[in-house]
Each structure stands twice: as C-alpha cells, then as structure tokens.
Amino acid sequence: MAGPEFEVPTLTEYTDVPKIKPGAMAHVKSFVAPQGPQDFLGYPFKLGEDWKERAIDKMGDLLGKYRSLRVFMDACVHCGACTDKCHYFLGTADPNNMPVARQELMRKVYRRYFTLPGKIAPWLVGAADLTEDVLNQWYNYYHQCSECRRCSVYCPYGIDTAEVTMAGREILNHVGMGQKYSNEILVKVQKIGNNLGLPGPALEDTLLGLEEDMEADTGVPVKMPLDVAGAEILLVTPSADFFSEPHVDSLIGYAKVFHAAGASWTLSSKASEAGNFGLFSGNYETMRKVAMRIRDAALELGVKRIIVGECGHAWRVAYSFWNTLTGIGFDGKDPFSIELQQQLDPRYPQPMHICEYTWDLIQKGVLKFDKSLNDDRVITYHDSCNVSRGSRMGDEPGGQFEIPRNIIKAVANNFHDMAGETIREGTFCCGGGGGLLTDDLIEVRVKGALPRMNAYNNVVQKDKVNFLALICAICKAQFTKVLPYYGFDRGSVGGVHQLVSTAIKLD
Amino acid sequence: MATVNIAGKDVELDEEGFLTNLADWNRDVAEYMAKEEKVDMTESHWEVIDFLREYYDEYQIAPAIRVLTKAIGKKLGPDKGNNKYLYELFPYGPAKQACKIGGLPKPTGCI
Numbered sequence: 001m002a003g004p005e006f007e008v009p010t011l012t013e014y015t016d017v018p019k020i021k022p023g024a025m026a027h028v029k030s031f032v033a034p035q036g037p038q039d040f041l042g043y044p045f046k047l048g049e050d051w052k053e054r055a056i057d058k059m060g061d062l063l064g065k066y067r068s069l070r071v072f073m074d075a076c077v078h079c080g081a082c083t084d085k086c087h088y089f090l091g092t093a094d095p096n097n098m099p100v101a102r103q104e105l106m107r108k109v110y111r112r113y114f115t116l117p118g119k120i121a122p123w124l125v126g127a128a129d130l131t132e133d134v135l136n137q138w139y140n141y142y143h144q145c146s147e148c149r150r151c152s153v154y155c156p157y158g159i160d161t162a163e164v165t166m167a168g169r170e171i172l173n174h175v176g177m178g179q180k181y182s183n184e185i186l187v188k189v190q191k192i193g194n195n196l197g198l199p200g201p202a203l204e205d206t207l208l209g210l211e212e213d214m215e216a217d218t219g220v221p222v223k224m225p226l227d228v229a230g231a232e233i234l235l236v237t238p239s240a241d242f243f244s245e246p247h248v249d250s251l252i253g254y255a256k257v258f259h260a261a262g263a264s265w266t267l268s269s270k271a272s273e274a275g276n277f278g279l280f281s282g283n284y285e286t287m288r289k290v291a292m293r294i295r296d297a298a299l300e301l302g303v304k305r306i307i308v309g310e311c312g313h314a315w316r317v318a319y320s321f322w323n324t325l326t327g328i329g330f331d332g333k334d335p336f337s338i339e340l341q342q343q344l345d346p347r348y349p350q351p352m353h354i355c356e357y358t359w360d361l362i363q364k365g366v367l368k369f370d371k372s373l374n375d376d377r378v379i380t381y382h383d384s385c386n387v388s389r390g391s392r393m394g395d396e397p398g399g400q401f402e403i404p405r406n407i408i409k410a411v412a413n414n415f416h417d418m419a420g421e422t423i424r425e426g427t428f429c430c431g432g433g434g435g436l437l438t439d440d441l442i443e444v445r446v447k448g449a450l451p452r453m454n455a456y457n458n459v460v461q462k463d464k465v466n467f468l469a470l471i472c473a474i475c476k477a478q479f480t481k482v483l484p485y486y487g488f489d490r491g492s493v494g495g496v497h498q499l500v501s502t503a504i505k506l507d
Numbered sequence: 508m509a510t511v512n513i514a515g516k517d518v519e520l521d522e523e524g525f526l527t528n529l530a531d532w533n534r535d536v537a538e539y540m541a542k543e544e545k546v547d548m549t550e551s552h553w554e555v556i557d558f559l560r561e562y563y564d565e566y567q568i569a570p571a572i573r574v575l576t577k578a579i580g581k582k583l584g585p586d587k588g589n590n591k592y593l594y595e596l597f598p599y600g601p602a603k604q605a606c607k608i609g610g611l612p613k614p615t616g617c618i
Contacts, residue, residue: 031522180522183614195616202566209574240617242572244602247617275617311617361546437617439523439603473617481600490594 008504009091010483013458015451017084018093025094025447029136030143033178037187041286044176049214051175052130057173059106062115062167068160068340069167071190073110075157075263076100080149086143087428089479091447096141097467099161105137106168107109110506113396121262139177142168144444148282148385152466153425158417162434165269166394169435173281181438189290194239194273203269206242214252220506222259224251225470229301231266233258235354236294237309245493247476252312253497256504257358260367265307271297274314275473279321280435288325291317295326304345310495312433312472316390318351336351353393357469358500359403362410369503374412377467379499380459381405381417382452383427384472398424404496411503416463422455430470432478445478448486460488468493513539524608525616533608540608542590544599549610555579556609569606569614 037422040046048054063070082099084090089097096102106125111118111127118127128134147162172178188197198206207224214222222464225231234259240400241251258265272296277288298306298459308318328337344350361367381404385394393400401424406417422428431448470493479493508527508537510519514535519527524543526532532579537554541548558578562570572590580588600615 042563166587181615188615196568196614197612197616198568198571198618199566202568202571206571206574208572213573213577238617243616244618245572248573252531379598477617491590 006446008446009450011454011457015178015453015454017102017264018090018298020095022095023094025088025092025097025141025144025444026080027442027476028144028193028444029140030436031180032139032437033180033183037180037183038176038178040187041173041178042192043173043178045178046176046479047132048176055130055135055175057170058171058426059110059113059167059219062170063110065066066163066167068163068499072103072115072159072164073107075155076103076107076159079156079387081154081156084152085151086145087148087150087431087451088146088444091431091450092144092444094144096137097144099145100147101106102141102163103143103161104157104482105134107163108387108456109134129307135172138168139172142172143179143436143441145383145434146429146432146448147285149389150385150426152428153389158465163282164238165434166280169281170283173283181433181440182435185277186290189273189275189277189293190489193270193293194228194276195277196239196243198239198242198272200269201244203272207267210248210252210255214255216507218256220259222252222255222506223429224255225265227269227301228266231264231301231303233263233265233305234271234294234301234303234355235265235267235307235309236297236314236316237267237354238275239273240473240477241309241338242272244477246480246491247473248499249498249501250495251497253495253499253501253504254309256356256501256506257361257367257461257497260504260506261361261464265305266301268297268301270300273317274308274311276314277435279313279317286324287317287321288330291322291325294322295336295340299303299336299340299343302343304343304353305348305356306342306350307308307357308352310471310473310497312384312386312474313390315353316386319353319391322351331424347484353403355496356393356399358497359394359407369411370415370505371411373502373503374499375414377412378407378416378463378465378501379412379424379467379469380415380456380463380465382430382456382468382470383423384470384475384477385427385429387471388425401425404469407496408469408499411499416465418455418459418461422451428452428455428474430478431482433474437474437478442481444481447477449482449486453482455486456488457486466492469496469499471496511539514539521605523613526610529610529612536610537608540610544604544608546597546604546608554582554599555593555596555605559605559609559611563609563611569602569611572602575601
C-alpha cells in the first residue's frame with residue numbers, strides 16, 4: 001500500500017493542454033475482480049474460450065437496448081472539441097485519455113461487427129477486430145474515465161462519454177473482467193446493506209458514540225435515530241458518513257439541522273447506503289436491486305419523505321433514476337410502487353436533497369447561525385460531477401449550483417468561487433469518481449486531480465482560501481488522499497453540512 | 508495472490524497485501540506487514556492494532572474513525588484522540604494501513 005512511484009504534476013496558473021505522450025498510462029490496470037464477487041453478480045471470473053462471442057453478443061444486446069449507445073457510436077465526427085476537456089488527459093497526456101480516443105477503442109469494434117462497411121471493408125472505415133489486446137486496452141482506459149461527463153458538455157452532438165464507458169465496463173463484466181473495487185462493493189451493499197460492510201450492531205454503536213460526542217460538544221441531546229418506524233423522514237446517506245473523516249462532520253451537521261427543525265427522522269440499517277455503484281457499469285438490474293433496498297426500507301418504516309445526504313452519484317441515481325428503477329415509473333401496476341407513491345407526502349419533492357431541505361429551512365428563518373464561528377475558514381466550493389451534470393436541485397434551473405453556495409454564504413462570511421470554466425456545469429472531476437476511488441488507481445487519481453488542484457491553488461494564492469467545501473463522499477475521500485500530493489493539508493476539505501454544523505445555534 | 512513465508516508459516520495474501528484468511532494473523536504477520544508498509548511498530552502502534560482487533564471481534568468491521576479516536580483519547584489522553592495522531596502512526600491512512608497490519612479486511616466504499 002506504500003503505492004507505486006510516479007511523478008506528481010506541477011501546479012501551474014492555467015491547466016495547459018499537454019504535448020501528448022502515447023502509452024503514458026498504458027501500465028495502469030485496476031485489480032480484476034476475483035471469483036467471489038463475480039459469481040454473486042452473475043458474471044464469469046475469467047476469460048473463457050468464447051469470450052469474444054460473449055463480448056460481441058453483449059455489445060449487440062446493449063446497442064439494441066440503449067438507442068443512445070448506437071447514436072453515440074455513429075454520431076461522432078472526430079471534431080476534437082472534447083480532447084482537452086478531460087481531466088485525465090490534461091493530467092496524464094496519454095492520448096487514449098482524450099474522450100474521442102477512449103470512445104474510439106469501442107467505436108472501431110462497433111464498426112467492424114455492426115456496420116456494413118466495417119464488415120466488408122474494415123480497412124476503409126477504421127474498423128478493427130476485437131482482440132485480447134483491444135480488450136485489455138478497454139479495461140485499462142475504461143477505468144481511467146470517471147464518467148464525469150464534462151466532455152459531453154462541450155460535444156456539439158451531446159455524446160455522453162460516460163455511457164460509452166459504462167457499456168465498455170458492462171461488456172468487460174460479461175467476459176469475466178469485472179473491476180475488483182466496484183464489484184466487491186456491489187456485493188457488500190446487497191449482502192450487508194452498505195458499501196462499507198458495516199453491520200447493524202456496529203452502525204448502532206457508532207451512532208450512539210456520535211450522540212455522546214454531540215452532547216458533550218454542544219450540551220444539547222442531538223439524536224441520530226435508527227430504524228424508527230413511523231418517523232416522517234428517512235435519511236439515506238453514504239456509509240462513509242458513518243465511518244470516515246471528514247464525512248462524519250456532515251452527518252453531524254444533518255442531525256443538528258433535523259434537531260433544530262424539530263423534525264421526526266430516522267436512518268435505516270437496511271438502507272444504510274445512498275450510493276449505488278450499479279451506475280458505474282450501467283447495469284440496470286444491479287442498479288435496481290441496490291435502489292430497491294431504499295424503497296423496501298421506506299415502505300417498512302412508513303416514512304413520508306426521503307432525503308438524500310451528501311453523495312454525488314447517489315443523488316443522480318435518486319433524482320434521475322429512482323422513479324423508473326423502483327417508483328411508479330418502473331411499473332405503473334406494481335403494488336409496491338403504488339403503495340410508496342400513496343405513502344409519500346406530495347407537498348415535498350421526492351426524493352429531496354439534504355441541501356434543499358436545509359436551504360428551505362434557512363429561507364423560512366427556522367435555523368439560526370453564528371457565522372463568525374466559521375471565520376477561521378476561507379471557503380471555496382467544488383461542484384461534484386453527478387450533481388452538476390446529472391441532476392438538479394430545487395425549483396429553479398441551476399439550483400444544484402446555487403443552493404449549496406447559498407447555504408455556505410448563510411453560515412460563513414468568507415467565500416470565493418474558483419475560475420468560472422472550472423465550476424458549475426464545467427466543473428472538473430475530483431479525479432476519483434465513477435469507481436476509480438481505489439488505491440490501485442492512485443496514479444490516475446493524483447494526475448487526474450491536476451485541473452482541479454490548479455484552480456484550487458489559484459484561489460489559495462489569490463484569496464487565501466483554506467477550505468474546499470463539497471457535497472460528495474467520493475470527492476471528500478479523494479481530496480483527503482490527493483491534496484497532500486500537491487502540498488495542501490488533507491484537513492482542508494469537508495462537506496457543506498460540516499460548515500452548517502460549525503455555525504448552527506441549538507437550544 | 509501470493510503466498511509468503513512468515514516466521515516459518517505459509518500465509519496467503521491478496522493483490523493488495525491483505526490476508527486472504529484472517530485466521531492466519533499473528534504478531535509476526537503484523538510485523539511483516541508493517542515492514543512492507545515501512546511502518547516501525549512501536550507500543551503506540553500496537554495500542555491501535557489491539558483496539559482494532561478487539562472491535563473487529565465484536566462487530567465484524569473496523570471501528571469508524573470517531574470510535575477509534577475516542578477510544579485512543581480515553582486511554583492515552585485527549586491530545587492523542589484525533590485523526591492527526593493516527594496519521595502520524597499510519598501515514599497512508601489509519602483505516603486502510605492499520606487494518607492491513609492488524610489482519611482485518613480492507614474497508615471499502617467512499618473512504
């Protein structure tokens with residue numbers, strides 16, 4: 001775990017487009033999933049003799065199921081608008097990390113097996129056979145894409161690179177090359193209830209300890225209820241919030257907000273995870289199974305509202321996909337979808353983001369703050385990809401950008417945004433999203449963080465910023481690990497609700 | 508996967524150097540892992556490892572960071588009951604590095 005040796009990029013005022021270095025990242029290969037998780041998820045665990053047929057069949061299946069994928073395969077005109085938009089290309093200079101080139105790894109195979117010119121004259125149309133070398137390249141480079149979709153913002157055809165990456169990973173799963181990190185987590189969340197593998201008794205013990213800490217700190221008995229049937233609100237949050245620093249400080253922030261609002265709320269040991277790594281390989285069935293735990297918990301506890309904590313991709317799944325995965329959009333005749341629909345309170349958005357909830361209470365004057373308690377912090381805000389580009393928040397367009405910033409400004413006095421082209425819909429990924437937050441990809445993660453680190457460094461220099469606030473568990477863990485590589489203190493990252501927690505007045 | 512001989516006993520490790528069979532753990536294994544991680548084991552390290560193992564025995568998971576810092580703080584004083592102290596002992600991160608040396612499974616997720 002001491003980790004591989006590699007050169008950490010140097011911070012510069014602007015993130016320059018690097019001179020390409022072919023093959024610079026060809027050596028990086030995430031660990032392949034062993035038999036255990038592959039069996040559980042219904043995939044083989046090694047390449048069989050028929051791997052090629054399986055791969056082509058799966059590709060055909062996905063092309064048939066997802067019209068979008070076929071359009072993305074056909075529509076690219078190689079204009080190059082995406083080339084310098086990817087943080088992994090900017091940080092590694094490997095030309096295969098240009099989004100167009102990463103997609104071309106699949107597109108050339110698509111042309112060979114699924115288009116007429118590619119079948120009869122492959123050399124004329126840049127079509128190529130699927131070989132083991134190509135498959136290995138897929139594995140390497142589809143795990144150097146965090147599915148952040150920044151390139152898609154600049155694509156004149158709106159090609160969603162993330163969807164190509166997801167398809168690539170799903171085909172790899174089907175031939176026995178799953179990724180260890182993501183697939184082990186998908187097993188734990190289904191077997192134990194969360195990505196960490198935190199069993200119910202450990203969760204209960206952890207929450208009791210946090211209640212003691214909060215009372216010792218504030219003198220107020222703030223609670224963290226677990227499995228309370230009949231509570232009004234079910235909070236689902238990433239399990240890292242129970243386990244890690246700085247995540248836990250946001251969990252404490254949510255609890256204080258609920259306390260100050262006098263809300264009836266609960267966590268669930270069954271749905272003790274908001275995250276849904278099924279998104280990362282785009283496997284609908286897996287994504288549905290993982291999402292279903294939350295529906296089951298909501299039905300069992302009889303809650304009226306579902307609120308989602310600080311987790312980027314969880315919010316995308318909740319906001320954009322829950323309806324068709326587990327809600328009334330999944331099957332209008334499904335009795336459980338109907339029951340949940342009737343049970344939930346129609347006066348509120350379902351699901352609701354914790355930031356929407358807090359901001360609403362701030363606007364109503366329910367929460368009181370002493371902003372000076374955050375005066376030792378000079379804060380900037382990092383927009384997380386899946387919140388920025390994969391979902392929304394609140395009633396207004398762009399609410400996902402404004403609401404977290406509004407909360408920060410309501411609880412702290414010192415706020416400065418980073419450069420315009422690096423935030424909001426143009427935000428740079430932290431470098432660890434989409435299933436890449438694993439030690440075996442540390443080189444990709446450190447190098448991929450370069451554009452964000454440059455933008456952060458600029459506000460550190462100019463505005464004396466010392467705190468990077470955000471609302472995603474992956475971003476929190478990634479920056480905690482990566483900031484020291486660039487000379488920053490790992491403690492200078494934390495959640496928006498950590499700032500809320502510091503300033504909120506309780507009685 | 509690799510099998511290494513530690514103090515006369517064959518021990519199987521996964522790609523990341525974690526124990527495949529948790530029952531293989533003993534103090535020699537811990538010393539071996541620590542050496543691989545470039546961590547010099549002192550009494551302070553052992554205090555953390557011992558607590559991790561006790562907690563794991565009861566809950567089948569490593570303790571959350573707050574649980575750990577609180578336990579260390581109670582035992583060794585408030586100046587040591589914090590994340591910074593744990594990072595001084597286990598520079599790669601207390602959660603993963605201490606679990607490895609202590610023979611616990613690697614914690615996974617967004618951590």
